[in-house]
Amino acid sequence: MTDDSGTQDEPVQDQHFQPDDAKAAGILMQQEADLAGHDEEHVLTALRQRFTDIGVHIDEDTLLAHAHRIASLRPNDFSKK
Numbered sequence: 001m002t003d004d005s006g007t008q009d010e011p012v013q014d015q016h017f018q019p020d021d022a023k024a025a026g027i028l029m030q031q032e033a034d035l036a037g038h039d040e041e042h043v044l045t046a047l048r049q050r051f052t053d054i055g056v057h058i059d060e061d062t063l064l065a066h067a068h069r070i071a072s073l074r075p076n077d078f079s080k081k
Helices: 020-035 040-054 060-071
Strands: none
Touching (some): 020 040, 020 060, 040 060
């Protein structure tokens, strides 16, 4: 939000609410695109970091399952980089 002087005094991210389920789905889709076929430990570390960054708690078993699934996906042109 801007005040009369035209300065922004609130974080932009506070303007749009997104449920945790939608945030988690977005992270998983992005990690699938970025890390398909990568080492499972690397994927797990990336997932932990991303979920920590957005403040969403995912239990360890679920994280392990997603890391295993993403690591076993066939790499695409982008995830090979």
